Amino acid sequence: MAVDALPDPSLRITPRRLGRNLLRSNPIIAIAVICLMAIVLMAIFAPLISPHDPQLLAPAQRLKPASAEYPLGTDAYGRDVLSRIFYGGRISLLIGLGSAVFSVAIGLLIGLVSGFFKWVDAVMMRVMDGLMAIPGILLAIAVVSLSGASLTTVLIAITIPEVPRVARLVRSVVLSAREEPYVEAAISVGSSLPKIMWRHLVPNTVAPLIVQGTYVCASAILTEAILSFLGCGISPEIPTWGNIMAEGRAFFQIKPSLIFWPGLMLSIAILSVNLIGDAARDALDPRMKQREARK
Numbered sequence: 001m002a003v004d005a006l007p008d009p010s011l012r013i014t015p016r017r018l019g020r021n022l023l024r025s026n027p028i029i030a031i032a033v034i035c036l037m038a039i040v041l042m043a044i045f046a047p048l049i050s051p052h053d054p055q056l057l058a059p060a061q062r063l064k065p066a067s068a069e070y071p072l073g074t075d076a077y078g079r080d081v082l083s084r085i086f087y088g089g090r091i092s093l094l095i096g097l098g099s100a101v102f103s104v105a106i107g108l109l110i111g112l113v114s115g116f117f118k119w120v121d122a123v124m125m126r127v128m129d130g131l132m133a134i135p136g137i138l139l140a141i142a143v144v145s146l147s148g149a150s151l152t153t154v155l156i157a158i159t160i161p162e163v164p165r166v167a168r169l170v171r172s173v174v175l176s177a178r179e180e181p182y183v184e185a186a187i188s189v190g191s192s193l194p195k196i197m198w199r200h201l202v203p204n205t206v207a208p209l210i211v212q213g214t215y216v217c218a219s220a221i222l223t224e225a226i227l228s229f230l231g232c233g234i235s236p237e238i239p240t241w242g243n244i245m246a247e248g249r250a251f252f253q254i255k256p257s258l259i260f261w262p263g264l265m266l267s268i269a270i271l272s273v274n275l276i277g278d279a280a281r282d283a284l285d286p287r288m289k290q291r292e293a294r295k
Helices: 015-024 027-044 083-117 116-132 136-147 151-177 181-188 193-229 240-253 259-282 286-294
Strands: none
Touching: 015 151, 015 193, 027 083, 027 116, 027 240, 083 116, 083 151, 083 193, 116 151, 116 181, 136 193, 151 193, 181 193, 193 240, 193 259
């Protein structure tokens, strides 16, 4: 009897090999990854690479042009713009990552319960629909206005509007997965509910949650900048990209660079995260793989 040959280990698809092939096949994704890594490293090592204290007031140096001492000049209070941009990336990336993690964790729990229990689904999804009916930025402004501006409050205000989107995504995956034979078999043999959810349902949600998490991160970074620009975000003395642009808008005609440079960093960060999310969607979506195989 003929024995099938074992698959060649060198042909096995691994996350590292998948990422490497994706970067090689799409140079734009490689550029996005490099830009995002550069911004992350800039934020992490801001205390080491910043030429000045981002909160140090120097009225005698206000609105100075770019020079060797101040590479991007100074703002209306004499603070170094480059140092504030470095430190501003810390807050923006922290809120983006934190919002993605919390919204995915809460949305996963709600989606699992709603998709598995029909009696819970009828109530929970109406609550999610009510939250989705309110524009996210307005809901965030309301939460910040009621609770006061702080890092924690802004993070909660940005996370709340994202939870319903994640919950509905997980619910749709669970509704289709619960009808699969392996889930029905696990129920019939008396497997515990936590075991069924963790072993059979959660793995089906990993791929879409990774993609959704990247989009939530990009949206949270932008929302934080909008809140800060409108004066509803973190305290103005704390450097964020939104705060820097908000303070520079009064001097836009005489020094547009106060808005240009933080706006450029914000745009690069959001675009990079979105491009990486699109690449993750293409790599993790089975239907995309089938279409690529037919070509």
